[in-house]
Amino acid sequence: MPVPDIFREGMQRGWLVVDGSQPLPQLPPPDVIIIGSGAGGATAAEILSEAGLRVYILEEGSLKTSTDFHNDELKAYAEMYQEGALRTSADGGVAILQGRTVGGTTTVNWTSSFRTPSSTLAQWRSEWGVDYATDAEMAPWFARMEQRLNVSRWQMAPNANNDVIRKGCEALDWSWDIIPRNVKGCWNLGYCGTGCPVNAKQSMLVTSLPAALEKGAVLIHSLRAVKLDHHKGEVLGVQCQGMNSTLTSANGPKVTLRAPRFILAGGAINNPGLLLRSKAPDPHKQLGKRTFLHPVCMTLATFDTPIDGFYGAPQSVYSDHFNEVPADSQRMGFKLEVPPMQPSIVAALMGGFGEQHYNRIQDLSKSNLMLALMRDGFFPDDPGGSVSIRSNGDAVLDYPLTDRLWNTVAEAYVRMAEIQFAAGAKEVTPLHVNGLATHSIDTFKAQTQKQIGTQGFAGRLRYEPISVRLSSAHVMGGCAMGADARMSVVDTHGRHHQLQNLSIMDGSLFPTSVGANPQLSIYALAARLATAFVNK
Amino acid sequence: MLTNKSDENHIDKSRRGFLKLSGRSAFALAAVGTVVSVVGYTGFRWQQRSNAESALNFSVLRPQDIMLFGALLPVVLGPNPTFRKHLTETSNDTGSSVVENTLLQLDSMLAHSSPAMQKQIRDLVDLLTFSATQGFVSGYWGNWQNASLADIETFLQRWRNSKTQLFRFGYQGICQLCQMAWYGRPESWADIGYPGIPAYLRGSHAGS
Numbered sequence: 106m107p108v109p110d111i112f113r114e115g116m117q118r119g120w121l122v123v124d125g126s127q128p129l130p131q132l133p134p135p136d137v138i139i140i141g142s143g144a145g146g147a148t149a150a151e152i153l154s155e156a157g158l159r160v161y162i163l164e165e166g167s168l169k170t171s172t173d174f175h176n177d178e179l180k181a182y183a184e185m186y187q188e189g190a191l192r193t194s195a196d197g198g199v200a201i202l203q204g205r206t207v208g209g210t211t212t213v214n215w216t217s218s219f220r221t222p223s224s225t226l227a228q229w230r231s232e233w234g235v236d237y238a239t240d241a242e243m244a245p246w247f248a249r250m251e252q253r254l255n256v257s258r259w260q261m262a263p264n265a266n267n268d269v270i271r272k273g274c275e276a277l278d279w280s281w282d283i284i285p286r287n288v289k290g291c292w293n294l295g296y297c298g299t300g301c302p303v304n305a306k307q308s309m310l311v312t313s314l315p316a317a318l319e320k321g322a323v324l325i326h327s328l329r330a331v332k333l334d335h336h337k338g339e340v341l342g343v344q345c346q347g348m349n350s351t352l353t354s355a356n357g358p359k360v361t362l363r364a365p366r367f368i369l370a371g372g373a374i375n376n377p378g379l380l381l382r383s384k385a386p387d388p389h390k391q392l393g394k395r396t397f398l399h400p401v402c403m404t405l406a407t408f409d410t411p412i413d414g415f416y417g418a419p420q421s422v423y424s425d426h427f428n429e430v431p432a433d434s435q436r437m438g439f440k441l442e443v444p445p446m447q448p449s450i451v452a453a454l455m456g457g458f459g460e461q462h463y464n465r466i467q468d469l470s471k472s473n474l475m476l477a478l479m480r481d482g483f484f485p486d487d488p489g490g491s492v493s494i495r496s497n498g499d500a501v502l503d504y505p506l507t508d509r510l511w512n513t514v515a516e517a518y519v520r521m522a523e524i525q526f527a528a529g530a531k532e533v534t535p536l537h538v539n540g541l542a543t544h545s546i547d548t549f550k551a552q553t554q555k556q557i558g559t560q561g562f563a564g565r566l567r568y569e570p571i572s573v574r575l576s577s578a579h580v581m582g583g584c585a586m587g588a589d590a591r592m593s594v595v596d597t598h599g600r601h602h603q604l605q606n607l608s609i610m611d612g613s614l615f616p617t618s619v620g621a622n623p624q625l626s627i628y629a630l631a632a633r634l635a636t637a638f639v640n641k
Numbered sequence: 642m643l644t645n646k647s648d649e650n651h652i653d654k655s656r657r658g659f660l661k662l663s664g665r666s667a668f669a670l671a672a673v674g675t676v677v678s679v680v681g682y683t684g685f686r687w688q689q690r691s692n693a694e695s696a697l698n699f700s701v702l703r704p705q706d707i708m709l710f711g712a713l714l715p716v717v718l719g720p721n722p723t724f725r726k727h728l729t730e731t732s733n734d735t736g737s738s739v740v741e742n743t744l745l746q747l748d749s750m751l752a753h754s755s756p757a758m759q760k761q762i763r764d765l766v767d768l769l770t771f772s773a774t775q776g777f778v779s780g781y782w783g784n785w786q787n788a789s790l791a792d793i794e795t796f797l798q799r800w801r802n803s804k805t806q807l808f809r810f811g812y813q814g815i816c817q818l819c820q821m822a823w824y825g826r827p828e829s830w831a832d833i834g835y836p837g838i839p840a841y842l843r844g845s846h847a848g849s
Contacts, residue, residue: 469833
């Protein structure tokens with residue numbers, strides 16, 4: 106049954122969509138160049154185009170639209186994720202899933218749409234001087250973007266994988282709730298992570314980018330922003346180069362694009378990377394610092410009944426029961442969710458090899474993975490990672506793993522196992538290279554026990570990089586906003602402290618992590634900043 | 642079996658020194674350099690070897706990568722019936738084998754990753770195949786093509802439990818690449834109860 110590919114149809118109607126791996130055609134001159142087409146860049150592009158500005162949107166990833174989305178994991182990971190979904194932190198300690206395609210991560214995310222938690226906004230206000238970071242000030246922006254992207258609590262029944270959280274939390278009398286999702290006419294397929302084949306996900310690919318293109322915006326994909334030319338505090342142009350066919354490096358035609366104003370929205374690793382390559386002024390050495398990941402640890406549960414977590418909305422139930430912590434806590438807060446259970450990604454996550462691995466993957470259809478999304482960046486001993494550039498200019502994130510993080514992992518392992526056992530799991534395994542299946546919470550606790558403040562060898566698991574399997578799907582920060590130029594990269598309106606015609610509008614602005622899946626936080630902040638940008 | 646504990650410890654200490662000096666970004670090379678200097682190797686043949694071109698029909702994997710991953714793949718995937726069946730069936734004919742198809746898939750994954758990831762994998766393979774370093778880092782001294790199941794299991798366990806982060810990274814990289822590649826392929830799905838994408842979607846894309 107045919108689903109209209111609204112993006113290709115728009116191109117046939119004359120949208121200015123250009124392949125940057127080829128020499129560029131003659132194009133109308135831009136008022137603003139936006140670098141990045143994801144949640145931040147596309148939101149800004151729609152608002153600026155609506156106001157009559159001619160924007161260029163530059164995107165390093167290639168153009169893939171609904172007719173390209175075949176629910177094929179490996180094809181999607183290779184073509185639409187940063188470093189083909191094999192990106193990691195510098196020492197391999199955290200695997201990083203991040204989009205690299207037109208629409209950015211919004212094209213491949215799992216649609217969870219939370220407002221920024223009040224406690225996060227409060228921290229941004231008190232510690233970073235973001236005076237508008239209050240529920241009351243931000244509510245209209247959340248509401249506007251929720252309406253724009255059709256965000257609402259998921260109405261259908263959660264799939265059995267998500268339902269484990271509901272069942273377990275109900276049995277334990279812990280809080281849980283339904284996840285709001287940005288979908289319209291969702292088929293409940295479960296393949297959000299490989300690109301929505303039916304254009305139900307209200308990603309940037311089917312919402313803000315089309316709206317901007319209708320108003321005359323120019324989208325140039327497969328084009329890397331290599332370096333900003335700047336002089337005396339002003340950005341003059343951006344040196345660009347076309348990408349190769351596998352998107353691993355820029356070896357195509359070079360072009361320098363000029364505009365009066367520039368907006369960076371390339372995400373929390375690539376924005377600092379571009380500014381570092383450009384030798385942008387950074388008098389207080391803040392650029393690329395405070396980069397956060399929401400590091401995720403997981404537990405694997407097996408049930409007697411079918412779970413079939415590869416089908417159905419991938420995320421529909423969550424628990425914030427452990428997400429708020431007092432100021433003297435030894436751990437971070439964590440949010441509990443589940444990932445989709447398609448075989449390639451689950452095979453890579455579940456650990457082990459040979460017979461042990463085969464025994465685990467054989468039970469795929471009866472398995473549930475649970476994840477704890479750790480809320481990094483809220484304590485003085487948890488400053489996050491820092492971005493630097495490799496000798497070839499590629500950006501890389503060094504993310505040290507702190508004792509606070511290991512304390513959080515140890516606690517989260519146990520809490521997740523409690524939920525899984527309470528929901529009827531027959532066995533639960535912590536995703537650790539030495540993790541073994543346990544049949545009761547007591548043996549699980551004995552296995553994962555960690556003494557606070559030590560590397561923790563009390564149980565049988567070592568809390569150390571790589572041995573604890575950590576991943577991230579949320580990269581934030583690196584260009585922190587703040588009122589004090591000594592501890593931030595841009596001001597609270599997203600304007601670069603030193604380069605006066607450069608703004609940043611995406612998740613790289615966040616001075617801490619969000620504490621929830623970040624897309625709605627990015628949309629709302631970008632909408633607010635872009636509206637102020639237009640009205641200035 | 643030779644395990645060379647003392648050599649491994651020596652490598653550990655030297656590597657930590659290197660890390661203090663240079664940060665953590667060049668892991669593989671650090672260990673390679675250390676090991677090479679430990680055995681007093683001058684580096685010319687090393688250079689020659691590590692710059693080898695990718696193999697015919699592959700865009701990233703070189704002959705030594707294919708040899709090593711080809712040897713490790715059946716052990717990493719274990720008693721997976723479909724993989725095992727094809728493995729024995731095609732051992733007598735010259736048609737493209739299940740190992741080669743999985744390696745082509747792995748090659749495509751790496752081809753889309755990044756220069757840094759490609760280099761890390763190549764450096765790891767060099768460590769594991771270069772005669773001056775292989776035994777010290779892996780505990781196995783023979784030809785990988787001739788390694789027994791037990792030899793390879795011992796090696797993987799050694800790296801999994803190593804105190805050296807580079808080796809743990811290598812263990813994880815090897816396992817995850819093999820597992821992602823094989824379980825991303827439709828012929829692997831029947832064994833694990835994954836019915837594949839819903840039939841009506843397959844239909845909608847039949848002509849595309």
